[in-house]
């Protein structure tokens with residue numbers, strides 16, 4: 001389908017009756033996903049957002065339940081995830097990362113009710129990347145700047161209009177019968193194809209083939225002594241990463257009301273694994289750094305047959321000491 | 336001989352003669368306008384060391400607690416961190432060979448990125464100019480105009496402590512009003528709103544703390560579980576509490592290198608808070624951290640004439 | 650969908666001080682809601698998160714028998730500076746706490762059926778072994794010979810002293826108690842667990858060994874088991890890691906690709922040897 005850019009506002013306004021809208025909102029530091037009213041106050045980001053779309057599904061701080069105790073018991077109030085959401089302008093790498101988080105939080109076995117409810121309530125409107133960034137390497141990891149995994153709709157910017165690919169029933173329900181859309185013509189499809197080829201032609205390649213097999217035997221390799229050394233253990237890479245999902249659970253009491261909080265946490269921090277006995281199985285940054293790489297490129301593959309990196313490039317851009325995961329992967333490949 | 340060659344020569348010499356086990360300097364980064372810390376342990380590795388206006392990291396962050404003998408490349412501000420760390424017994428003077436670099440200022444890549452509004456694919460310095468290039472475009476900047484604000488008014492651009500100097504000392508900058516001097520003239524309400532809006536962005540990654548050479552506590556107050564000073568929730572209030580705690584703990588110790596602001600992925604203007612605190616410490620106690628190895632930090636020393644306005648309400 | 654994060658409300662019915670140094674107490678919890686009691690079933694070796702309201706949660710192995718339906722017991726070591734263990738030790742009978750579980754896999758009791766079982770415990774890690782012992786005793790005819798070897802530094806540090814005394818009198822299990830340092834009146838053995846195990850030399854033919862204890866005991870016990878002929882597939886161990894969610898989601902308890910909370914805490918020695926030695 002096709003929607004002309006001047007009609008997008010009407011479309012979004014029409015959605016507001018049934019959905020809350022989230023879109024990339026510019027901040028001093030870069031765009032992040034935040035609630036918006038219709039088409040104003042935000043813009044389709046040029047590159048990728050600073051923080052990934054994961055925070056819409058796994059917020060950095062979230063109340064799981066509250067409770068009040070009394071002499072004869074405790075009243076527990078579960079936090080409810082309510083309301084339908086349309087999430088606008090998600091890049092294909094971030095959309096694909098959701099399919100990976102699904103495996104952790106909404107896979108076989110026990111499910112996380114908060115994440116799962118948000119996934120079920122949210123329509124993901126993807127935005128294809130006509131101009132991938134220099135740090136993007138999604139294609140090396142099985143993704144694509146025009147990839148559709150995790151998207152309900154994929155929008156392709158054709159200049160004065162968007163080509164809209166309808167990928168799921170949920171996406172279909174959003175656009176079906178809406179007057180803003182017209183059927184796509186051959187010229188539209190051809191234009192999108194040309195853009196896709198252009199984007200693919202710009203992608204760099206990173207040697208990830210065989211990394212898993214290498215890692216299977218590199219656990220004790222001296223390689224880690226080299227690659228971790230400059231790491232500050234700040235966790236920026238993990239907080240910004242769309243597939244990192246580690247969290248902490250803590251209690252707080254606010255005016256007599258108990259709150260069970262879930263907050264982001266990361267394997268890059270020493271306290272993450274510190275035992276109450278004082279023993280820490282990952283005593284130095286070396287083990288923590290290795291854990292991050294192993295988790296993404298080996299353990300996740302062992303458990304879910306997929307690499308838990310979508311190549312979005314955030315850790316490369318924002319690492320304060322320029323640890324470049326592409327270089328780490330290259331070292332592993334060579335190792 | 337350029338600074339890069341000079342650094343390489345000094346480093347190679349130190350490693351060849353076995354005077355140090357490692358030289359910590361800068362190597363080429365993988366992104367435009369970025370360098371990366373480089374740990375050189377062999378003469379060959381020392382050949383990869385570089386110096387340019389992207390060498391922003393304060394490498395002194397790697398010093399506390401080291402057991403080996405280390406050569407370290409420092410700018411003016413970084414050298415103050417080394418002095419302060421020696422003073423605080425985090426590293427022994429005999430253990431470090433300080434390779435000082437007179438610093439003409441570090442490029443604020445975010446400022447450049449914001450100015451071009453496009454992705455930068457390559458960048459290089461040409462004399463007093465910075466040339467940045469993207470797909471089918473290029474743009475020249477006067478290097479001086481895209482330096483970090485703090486660098487433009489830096490009064491300590493020459494290392495205060497060094498064993499070898501890679502380059503000729505630079506004339507001190509006359510500065511002009513610092514960002515803090517400009518900022519502190521704003522109305523209190525405006526300053527408060529600004530700080531709170533900055534804090535609302537913070538994701539509490541602690542990159543600021545971890546990039547700071549003076550933040551070396553084995554247990555930071557934010558991590559303490561008994562008592563728990565700081566909640567895990569990330570809201571402007573908790574985030575501000577964290578920064579206030581950090582700033583106060585750095586009173587008389589912050590060397591104004593800007594490593595914290597540079598590391599922050601959320602581009603939070605931490606330099607204003609720390610700069611204000613540094614200015615107050617200077618005005619109240621006449622002390623600046625890391626300038627004089629003989630002088631204890633302001634809050635570790637008591638002088639009968641120390642101002643006591645906070646005690647007596649004078 | 651059942652919310653795995655919500656605690657079941659429980660009442661502390663009874664607190665027993667287990668050891669002479671008072672650092673270990675057993676908490677016997679009852680369900681405030683009947684329906685919860687009926688729905689709660691577990692396998693020995695599973696654990697649960699105990700929630701002290703306002704303080705937080707901590708994981709503890711379930712120490713009671715799965716056949717006791719209305720109570721769940723935990724034996725808790727007080728960690729100096731530990732938030733939850735200290736709060737529990739300060740709690741009183743009648744206090745309300747939360748319970749989240751059961752979590753983890755538990756011992757492979759089905760596989761034990763028809764086999765001899767050698768239970769080897771050291772220190773306060775005997776908790777889930779107590780649960781296992783009661784389970785086997787309650788289903789005695791389904792298992793072969795049951796040997797329980799339990800050691801502590803000194804007699805005063807043994808857990809569940811009354812039960813041990815009762816077990817001593819039974820003839821359907823062989824209970825061997827040992828301490829590093831004896832004292833007057835001590836009837837059991839004196840010596841470290843690996844040495845006593847070597848001496849007792851239980852038959853490895855058609856047998857499983859279940860080992861829980863401090864790392865040093867484990868380290869010296871495993872070679873003895875190997876000598877006795879226990880294959881790694883039939884040596885069962887229970888691990889501890891720092892945990893939060895207990896669901897395989899929060900990402901902190903992994904060893905290699907296994908999450909100790911979800912894939913464990915019980916592993917065979919054969920499984921563990923496939924994983925990295927450090928994590």
Ligand SMILES: Cc1cc2nc3c(=O)[nH]c(=O)nc-3n(C[C@H](O)[C@H](O)[C@H](O)COP(=O)(O)OP(=O)(O)OC[C@H]3O[C@@H](n4cnc5c(N)ncnc54)[C@H](O)[C@@H]3O)c2cc1C
Pocket residue numbers: 271274275276277278554558559560561696706707708709710711723724725726727728729730731732733734735776888889890891892914
């Ligand atoms: C599967 C499993 C079964 C277990 N079974 C039992 C059992 O049956 N009985 C038993 O007694 N124990 C058992 N444990 C161990 C028990 O879970 C821990 O002792 C308990 O979690 C400690 O909790 P705490 O809140 O008291 O300590 P915490 O407050 O979590 O930590 C205590 C200590 O850890 C360090 N620490 C932790 N967090 C921080 C921080 N933020 N900053 C600084 N230092 C910190 C400090 O040294 C502190 O003193 C088991 C553990 C597991 C994983």
Ligand code: SF4
Pocket residue numbers: 047048091092093094128129131132133136137138139143144145146310311312313
């Ligand atoms: S990694 Fe791929 S999908 Fe993600 S922003 Fe870059 S080009 Fe787009």
Ligand code: SF4
Pocket residue numbers: 230231232233234235236237238268318319320321322323
């Ligand atoms: S962002 Fe860089 S320095 Fe920070 S933890 Fe990640 S790799 Fe280490």
Ligand code: SF4
Pocket residue numbers: 536537538539540541542543544598599600601602603605
């Ligand atoms: S680096 Fe920035 S975002 Fe991270 S904790 Fe510090 S101020 Fe907050």
Ligand code: SF4
Pocket residue numbers: 393416546547548549550585588589590591592593594595596609
């Ligand atoms: S707080 Fe910031 S400015 Fe001060 S010493 Fe640390 S890094 Fe430098």
Ligand code: FES
Pocket residue numbers: 891892893894895896897898899900901902903908909910911
């Ligand atoms: S405790 Fe959360 S993954 Fe194991």
